[in-house]
Amino acid sequence: MSRIASTATPLAGHHPATLTGTVFIVDDDASVRDSTALYLSLKGFQTQLFACGEDFLSAMPDEPVGCVLLDLRMPGLSGIEVHQQLLRSRPELPVIFLTAHGDVATVRQCLKAGASDFIEKPVDHDMLIEAVNKALAQQASLAADRDRQSQKQSRLSRLTPRESEVLRLLAEGLQNRDVAVKLDISPRTVEVYKARLMEKLQTRTLADLIRVVFDEKQQ
Known part of the structure; x- marks a missing residue:
């Protein structure tokens, strides 16, 4: 050799x-x-x-x-x-x-x-x-970049099915009241889910939440 x-x-x-x-x-x-x-x-x-x-x-x-x-x-x-x-x-x-x-x-x-x-x-x-x-x-x-993406995917995998559904609808541009109607829950409950999503995905704004979904789709 x-x-x-x-x-x-x-x-x-x-x-x-x-x-x-x-x-x-x-x-x-x-x-x-x-x-x-x-x-x-x-x-x-x-x-x-x-x-x-x-x-x-x-x-x-x-x-x-x-x-x-x-x-x-x-x-x-x-x-x-x-x-x-x-x-x-x-x-x-x-x-x-x-x-x-x-x-x-x-x-x-x-x-x-x-x-x-x-x-x-x-x-x-x-x-x-x-x-x-x-x-x-x-x-x-x-x-x-790979580490950040891996961490994002790990956090996304820990979402409950309902949290994932709320996130998807928010990313599609639906307002809180529209999400509430679609999922048959109250707007207040949507706010609770949104706060929980921000905590789990370590984001501060709705725009950051939507960006997480967009980035995931680009993978």
Whole structure:
């Protein structure tokens, strides 16, 4: 197996990176792997190194946290092919392409396919750090969105059938009195349900309640 190293930890005396996550470096050029990993470790990033796409894909954790520095042209699977597999299995993992062959058509192809960024070799260190921070921030934002959505779904699942019905009717634009008539309850009871819904779904206004329903329908 061509995995070169497990992790590189920050050296003493250097401030850790602001954003957490592992930078997976996939490049068949040992000098590029090692120099890039050393520089990133000096800046506080953890890294894992791989000499080919096949070994990288086989070693991927189920829910990787970080980003990938991926050489565009390698023996075996190319960077494009590795990226295509990642889009199917780990779409949340940002990819930064590295290449010594940075023609416009290739750059456009990679970015259109969903790459986070594209850096030409020899790698400019400032550009590298900027791209890595951008990619890690991108994944952190996606993870936060997933957590918020998961929490919303969990709260929705705890509603009673009647609470869900009241919420649906309110989201359809019905006024309290109309909801009351439709469900054969009093307007005061509708207000009680509305207050209970706001408490359970952690919202403050009717607009926020309706937004919860709208967001759920968009999933």
